Amino acid sequence: MRNLLSLLNFPARRRMEVLRPRLHRLAYAWCHDAALADDLVQDTLAKALTRSEQLRDEQALESWLFSILNNCWRDHLRARREFVDVSELDEAIYSEEPGPEQHYASRQAVQRVRRAIARLPIGQRQVITLVDIEECGYADVARILEVPVGTIMSRLSRARQALKQHLSTDQTAPAERADGRPVIRRIK
Amino acid sequence: MNEADTRDAGGISPTPEYLNAFLDGELTADERAQVMTLLESDPAFKARACEMRTLKEMVRGAYGEVPAAPARTRRPALHGVPQALAAGVLLVLGLGAGWMARDFSAAPAGYDRLAGLPDGYQAIALSERVDRDKVILHLDSGEPGRLAQVLDLAEQLLDRQPSARIEIVANSYGLDLLRADVTPLRDRIENMARRHANLSFVACGQTVARLKREGVRVNLLPVAHTASSAINAIMTRMGQGWVYVKV
Numbered sequence: 205m206r207n208l209l210s211l212l213n214f215p216a217r218r219r220m221e222v223l224r225p226r227l228h229r230l231a232y233a234w235c236h237d238a239a240l241a242d243d244l245v246q247d248t249l250a251k252a253l254t255r256s257e258q259l260r261d262e263q264a265l266e267s268w269l270f271s272i273l274n275n276c277w278r279d280h281l282r283a284r285r286e287f288v289d290v291s292e293l294d295e296a297i298y299s300e301e302p303g304p305e306q307h308y309a310s311r312q313a314v315q316r317v318r319r320a321i322a323r324l325p326i327g328q329r330q331v332i333t334l335v336d337i338e339e340c341g342y343a344d345v346a347r348i349l350e351v352p353v354g355t356i357m358s359r360l361s362r363a364r365q366a367l368k369q370h371l372s373t374d375q376t377a378p379a380e381r382a383d384g385r386p387v388i389r390r391i392k
Numbered sequence: 393m394n395e396a397d398t399r400d401a402g403g404i405s406p407t408p409e410y411l412n413a414f415l416d417g418e419l420t421a422d423e424r425a426q427v428m429t430l431l432e433s434d435p436a437f438k439a440r441a442c443e444m445r446t447l448k449e450m451v452r453g454a455y456g457e458v459p460a461a462p463a464r465t466r467r468p469a470l471h472g473v474p475q476a477l478a479a480g481v482l483l484v485l486g487l488g489a490g491w492m493a494r495d496f497s498a499a500p501a502g503y504d505r506l507a508g509l510p511d512g513y514q515a516i517a518l519s520e521r522v523d524r525d526k527v528i529l530h531l532d533s534g535e536p537g538r539l540a541q542v543l544d545l546a547e548q549l550l551d552r553q554p555s556a557r558i559e560i561v562a563n564s565y566g567l568d569l570l571r572a573d574v575t576p577l578r579d580r581i582e583n584m585a586r587r588h589a590n591l592s593f594v595a596c597g598q599t600v601a602r603l604k605r606e607g608v609r610v611n612l613l614p615v616a617h618t619a620s621s622a623i624n625a626i627m628t629r630m631g632q633g634w635v636y637v638k639v
Binding site: 242243 | 408409412413416417418443444447448450451452453454455456458459460461462
């Protein structure tokens with residue numbers, strides 16, 4: 205009952221609603237799976253709802269939701285595979301064959317970029333999408349992903365370097381998969 | 393930007409990290425100016441910067457439109473919150489086009505027209521057996537206009553239906569209404585309370601507790617009752633068939 209009190213905080217609730225499409229977009233950029241992105245956003249908002257007493261600063265609402273989304277995404281990855289260590293997750297690759305909507309999409313360039321991003325390790329992918337899509341500051345990204353800001357900068361740098369290469373050599377081989385589900389690979 | 397290892401812009405060409413920081417708006421005005429100068433004088437650096445800028449825009453552009461989830465049965469989204477209760481709360485809160493509202497039915501039709509309720513207010517009811525003569529007015533804003541508004545509304549409803557029961561529930565900043573040392577409307581409230589036996593004022597116990605934790609002295613008007621929390625009071629009343637109006 206106590207948690208529900210926080211629902212009376214109308215401005216935060218409205219802003220959460222406004223943020224929903226952005227959360228979906230970000231989640232999609234991380235997992236490239238519309239249904240999963242939707243689940244992640246649903247979980248994120250549900251968690252936000254029951255934990256909103258943790259939210260102190262109104263301005264921090266976005267970062268706070270992004271960090272919950274990050275936790276939901278990590279929980280999902282952990283539940284799927286044997287990853288225990290967060291640092292392993294950051295370096296893993298998570299990708300899938302282009303889905304139907306990608307096959308039929310007319311915008312080749314968009315697909316090329318998405319494919320290139322899908323080839324980035326998860327940690328890099330999260331950083332570059334938060335910075336480029338959500339225009340988060342480095343310090344915000346560091347808080348959201350709970351890694352030092354120096355790590356953010358180096359991941360971003362590696363991500364952009366890799367992306368540049370992927371885009372110049374282009375795609376051809378999306379990550380292999382056996383059973384119709386996205387593949388998580390470990391990179392040493 | 394205060395990482396020492398990226399501060400070598402004075403050298404021949406900035407590091408990739410420094411260029412990123414520039415593109416991502418992480419540099420101070422001075423640092424930006426330096427980079428701008430360098431952009432003018434160093435074509436190779438400018439090419440690199442352009443390339444990275446384009447890359448950044450491509451990433452952003454790639455997710456301008458993302459596919460929505462395919463239609464399917466949703467799994468329950470609220471962990472640890474009883475569904476019905478949550479549904480009720482969301483209904484209470486008048487979360488019109490909210491993200492969860494689509495999962496729940498809207499308020500029963502017809503209760504948006506509560507006798508004597510002026511335009512601009514929405515009445516919401518939870519149960520099937522609704523007693524239109526019992527109304528909760530919920531105030532969570534401390535704006536002076538709102539404080540007066542909730543009293544105006546109570547008076548209008550009571551004028552229309554003198555036997556009606558009205559409960560004004562104040563929480564968050566709305567608690568100011570009932571704080572003896574803060575409210576601008578003390579006389580009016582006490583006057584109204586004397587005239588209408590069926591008008592009551594309820595303060596949110598959670599808000600009171602929070603203010604006290606923050607070191608604020610909370611002195612409530614003698615006419616105010618304290619509920620364990622505003623939402624508790626609202627939920628209880630709505631369960632009993634009261635109509636809810638957010639002021």
